Amino acid sequence: GAVVSQHPSWVICKSGTSVKIECRSLDFQATTMFWYRQFPKQSLMLMATSNEGSKATYEQGVEKDKFLINHASLTLSTLTVTSAHPEDSSFYICSARLPSGRARETQYFGPGTRLLVL
Amino acid sequence: SQQGEEDPQALSIQEGENATMNCSYKTSINNLQWYRQNSGRGLVHLILIRSNEREKHSGRLRVTLDTSKKSSSLLITASRAADTASYFCATDETGGFKTIFGAGTRLFVKA
Numbered sequence: 001g002a003v004v005s006q007h008p009s010w011v012i013c014k015s016g017t018s019v020k021i022e023c024r025s026l027d028f029q030a031t032t033m034f035w036y037r038q039f040p041k042q043s044l045m046l047m048a049t050s051n052e053g054s055k056a057t058y059e060q061g062v063e064k065d066k067f068l069i070n071h072a073s074l075t076l077s078t079l080t081v082t083s084a085h086p087e088d089s090s091f092y093i094c095s096a097r098l099p100s101g102r103a104r105e106t107q108y109f110g111p112g113t114r115l116l117v118l
Numbered sequence: 119s120q121q122g123e124e125d126p127q128a129l130s131i132q133e134g135e136n137a138t139m140n141c142s143y144k145t146s147i148n149n150l151q152w153y154r155q156n157s158g159r160g161l162v163h164l165i166l167i168r169s170n171e172r173e174k175h176s177g178r179l180r181v182t183l184d185t186s187k188k189s190s191s192l193l194i195t196a197s198r199a200a201d202t203a204s205y206f207c208a209t210d211e212t213g214g215f216k217t218i219f220g221a222g223t224r225l226f227v228k229a
Binding site: 020032034036069091097105109110111 | 141146148149155158159160161163166168203208210215216218220221222224229
């Protein structure tokens with residue numbers, strides 16, 4: 001089946017620094033990828049939809065200037081948490097869909113990136 | 119935004135018993151999916167049921183969908199300690215392709 005990877009799997013950083021998380025579709029091209037955030041013991045909250053070659057679409061309440069998304073190729077989307085603060089500590093998960101047809105129903109999730117901001 | 123509500127929020131059962139989790143949603147959907155997540159880990163896709171389907175089976179899993187009530191249920195039969203995890207429903211809205219997750223049910227199966 002389709003595989004999505006994330007890098008890094010975990011990161012610890014100091015408050016005020018920026019952190020970049022990569023999401024790659026390893027064996028398929030993904031025109032659309034999604035970024036989710038999950039706080040402990042909570043569900044996944046959709047942050048934004050990442051579209052290849054165009055601007056990301058952010059969900060209500062998500063600061064686009066704080067969470068920069070770049071989808072420069074059909075296999076890579078990046079999420080940059082700018083000037084991270086302790087409240088940004090969370091589990092960040094990306095997903096991607098196959099490009100077309102019925103297969104597009106299924107989302108493939110990355111393994112997640114755990115961010116801890118000190 | 120979060121669409122689905124799940125109940126119960128937490129469920130504790132003995133090994134061998136059946137576990138039933140319910141999910142309700144608010145909008146018209148293309149399909150509904152169930153996922154499993156072990157503590158601190160990524161998501162595992164369990165089953166997808168389309169809006170024109172009413173029931174689906176996969177191994178020990180049985181999923182039902184009632185679009186008139188905007189609800190779904192996940193039944194795990196003959197549960198095992200290894201089934202201990204959080205279970206989430208997620209919906210793809212009609213006309214869109216975002217997937218919105220429910221609040222989840224934390225299942226604990228005691229050996």
